[in-house]
Amino acid sequence: MPSQIPKATVLMPVYNGERFVGAAIDSILRQSFTDFELLIIDDASTDRTAEILSQINDSRIRIIRNEKNLKIVAALNLGLKEARGQYIVRMDADDISLAHRLQTQLRLMDDHPEVGACGSWIRGFGETWSYTHRYPQSHEEIVSSFLFYNPIAHPTVVMRRSVLQDHLLSYSPDYPYAEDWMFWQQIGKVAKLANLPKVLLKYRITAGGSSKKNTDLQRGTQERILRENLAHFNVRGTGQDHALHCQIGMQNFDPSAERLNEIEAWLTNLQAQNRERGWFSEETFSRVLGEQWFLCCFASSRYLSKTWSRYRASPFSRFVRLDLARRIKFAFKCALPIRTRR
Secondary structure, eight states, X not given: OOOSSOSEEEEEEESSOTTTHHHHHHHHHTOSOOOEEEEEEEOOOOSSHHHHHHTOOOXXXXXXXXXXXXXXXXXXXXXXXXXXXXXXXXXXXXXXXXXXXXXXXXXXXXXXXXXXXXXXXXXXEESSOOEEEOOOOSHHHHHHHTTTSOOSOGGGOEEEHHHHHHTTOOOXXXXXXXXXXXXXXXXXXXXXXXXXXXXEEEEEEOTTOHHHHTHHHHHXXXXXXXXXXXXXXXXOOOHHHHHHHHHHHTTOOOOOHHHHHHHHHHHHHHHHHHHHHOSSOHHHHHHHHHHHHHHHHHHHTTTSTTHHHHHHHSGGGGXXXXXXXXXXXXXXXXXXXXXXXX
């Protein structure tokens, strides 16, 4: 049984989650670590979510039902305010936490008091396709990756509540569908960030996911964050350079041999600016740039011939450690017939 004040609060907002919320809750209740409360914010669901929640009998569950739909940011911030645990563990209502997730992440947080938030790798599953997403582990590699993308999976994160309280940190409504990206950046300014190199959560992919329904708004927010990060570091470049940087970060560019040349030139420019101005350690930033080079070549391989040799010809390929799975996927894509991009 959990103590009167639980060590951890698992924060799960839900809106019309009748299809999967039961399985998500079950994955938390079956955790090997048991000293937690499961704080569920039912954001005025109109389906059978409330009925399903009422049928689960476990003293660790605490339910707050909003009278009107506040949307995800307000629901999350309400959860941060109501949480009682030393740690706040994020969980989405359609994902599955592996049985040892809490035990593994809370041990890291206990052993490393300098860490304010810790995520993990994820394994995607569901209606479309499956994959394992590996995120950077160290604080510096995470922070330098912010220049290109969000390197922490939101539903895998454990946060230290004292860090949020001491620095008055919460999710911002100004960054819809990328609120977590900015939240991690704020935490990273006052504490260390980390990702465990283990799959601790199964991330459900559904055809009707919010990120698919709001793609334009999400991409607009992502581009805004990328441009703000460029401005924060006063990255030198033309407007065309900065537009290309956003295309690289969002993996949203028309593949061509000329475009890959432009991408490599821009990454080389960033490497030189970092060497001159010392934003990050040269070794760490080179790995981040190398990963972006791989992703751009990988994305181009269905539309360009000899992409593998083009990837290998760049000095950035030396900074990337491709595991067997990624080598096979890259080689397979390169072997497929070239197709025309629509």
